Amino acid sequence: MLTNAPRGTKDIYGSYMNTWKKLEDTVNEICTNFGFNEIRTPIFEHTELFQRGVGETTDIVQKEMYSFTDKGDRNITLKPEGTAGVVRAYLERKMYADVQPTKLFYITPAFRYERPQAGRYRQFHQFGVELFGSDKPSADAEVIALAANMLKNLGITNVELHINSLGGPECRKKYNNTLKEFLSKNIDSLCPTCLERYEKNPLRILDCKNEKCREVLKDAPLAKDELDTECKEHFEELLRLLDAMEIEYTVDPWIVRGLDYYTRTVFEFISKDIGAQGTVCGGGRYDKLIEECGGSPTPAVGFGAGIERLIMTMEAINGSNQDKPTRDIYLGYVGENAKKTTFAIVNELRKNNISVETDLMSRSVKAQMKYANKIGARYSAIIGDNELEENSVRIKNMETREQIDLNIEEIVKYMKENKNFLD
Numbered sequence: 001m002l003t004n005a006p007r008g009t010k011d012i013y014g015s016y017m018n019t020w021k022k023l024e025d026t027v028n029e030i031c032t033n034f035g036f037n038e039i040r041t042p043i044f045e046h047t048e049l050f051q052r053g054v055g056e057t058t059d060i061v062q063k064e065m066y067s068f069t070d071k072g073d074r075n076i077t078l079k080p081e082g083t084a085g086v087v088r089a090y091l092e093r094k095m096y097a098d099v100q101p102t103k104l105f106y107i108t109p110a111f112r113y114e115r116p117q118a119g120r121y122r123q124f125h126q127f128g129v130e131l132f133g134s135d136k137p138s139a140d141a142e143v144i145a146l147a148a149n150m151l152k153n154l155g156i157t158n159v160e161l162h163i164n165s166l167g168g169p170e171c172r173k174k175y176n177n178t179l180k181e182f183l184s185k186n187i188d189s190l191c192p193t194c195l196e197r198y199e200k201n202p203l204r205i206l207d208c209k210n211e212k213c214r215e216v217l218k219d220a221p222l223a224k225d226e227l228d229t230e231c232k233e234h235f236e237e238l239l240r241l242l243d244a245m246e247i248e249y250t251v252d253p254w255i256v257r258g259l260d261y262y263t264r265t266v267f268e269f270i271s272k273d274i275g276a277q278g279t280v281c282g283g284g285r286y287d288k289l290i291e292e293c294g295g296s297p298t299p300a301v302g303f304g305a306g307i308e309r310l311i312m313t314m315e316a317i318n319g320s321n322q323d324k325p326t327r328d329i330y331l332g333y334v335g336e337n338a339k340k341t342t343f344a345i346v347n348e349l350r351k352n353n354i355s356v357e358t359d360l361m362s363r364s365v366k367a368q369m370k371y372a373n374k375i376g377a378r379y380s381a382i383i384g385d386n387e388l389e390e391n392s393v394r395i396k397n398m399e400t401r402e403q404i405d406l407n408i409e410e411i412v413k414y415m416k417e418n419k420n421f422l423d
């Protein structure tokens with residue numbers, strides 16, 4: 001073999017692909033019901049978009065981006081997440097001039113140079129939604145309800161919604177100072193990463209897993225205690241709406257998220273079925289990002305959900321989706337004459353949207369029937385010289401074992417009548 005797939009990537013096929021398609025169908029249906037329209041933005045963008053849009057102090061921008069210079073000397077980056085590209089498109093395509101709010105969803109590959117482990121890849125996929133133009137708690141509630149509905153429809157029940165408010169820029173500034181003051185007493189105990197964060201983005205220190213840092217943080221002041229009246233009321237109204245929809249949550253003051261752009265609401269859905277990388281969905285409000293990307297002040301809220309993690313959770317709950325691919329009928333043949341007739345009928349069946357396979361391997365009748373079984377055909381029939389001579393073919397229902405004799409030209413009609421069986 002020439003080479004293997006790059007570390008941290010995955011080939012998507014077989015039963016995994018079946019689950020993937022089911023997930024995509026569910027996502028499409030739910031987003032349509034909620035009035036979100038699909039958007040597809042490029043896989044790569046100018047690097048500066050992510051530097052600005054994701055944040056200079058994030059791990060993503062500092063360590064994890066797949067960046068390169070293209071043949072025209074442009075600095076290009078493979079998208080590490082979905083939001084920045086959608087914000088760029090919202091501004092560039094002047095979507096703000098349409099009726100607001102703008103409600104968009106996407107399914108996209110994303111790339112981060114992280115240390116691969118279960119549930120963490122270098123190429124992964126995100127299902128995400130972004131809602132632009134409303135600063136109301138009802139917009140946050142709508143986005144969270146969409147995520148909760150999606151998880152429920154996928155059969156993912158063993159998840160907890162953790163939610164917090166970081167407050168607006170003023171509250172954050174105040175909180176950063178309080179936190180820094182608190183940390184300054186134990187600054188020598190902080191790890192090198194946190195020391196750097198101390199200057200640039202102290203809030204992210206709350207996310208550190210280092211034991212010494214955790215010890216320092218035990219009694220740290222929390223953002224929720226520094227909220228001003230407006231931010232507090234925003235958060236409380238959101239919680240009331242979640243209560244009204246019977247969406248359960250835990251207010252978790254330690255949720256700060258790994259990206260710089262959040263203001264006020266932040267949330268994560270955490271699965272208890274898939275180990276350390278249990279965050280299947282994360283998001284929040286980012287009221288300043290559009291301005292930072294060059295637009296007029298526009299509030300926004302959204303989330304991103306890791307598709308691989310969702311599938312891991314679905315498989316942990318239901319086992320892997322071993323459903324065989326099904327066909328309406330396997331129509332085999334023996335001999336050269338029967339082959340032509342069979343190919344003509346197979347072609348006719350396909351024109352009528354009936355899923356059918358025939359022999360492409362010159363197999364014996366026995367081997368053809370084995371194949372029919374393996375691919376999960378609901379019906380099977382074999383045409384040979386006898387069948388041609390008597391113009392009669394025996395169709396077998398592979399599940400009930402019932403058999404019925406038909407004229408050869410009746411096969412298409414019979415299958416059209418029985419096709420619904422598969423639906």
Ligand code: HAM
Binds near residue numbers: 081258308
């Ligand atoms: P994020 O938390 O960085 O947020 O990623 C969202 C989700 O993508 C995570 O909860 C996780 O399920 C999945 N994910 C992230 N990194 C990996 C990885 N290396 N391998 C597998 N799955 C991964 C964002 O990206 C924001 N853009 C979300 C957002 C949208 N906020 C507002 N709008």
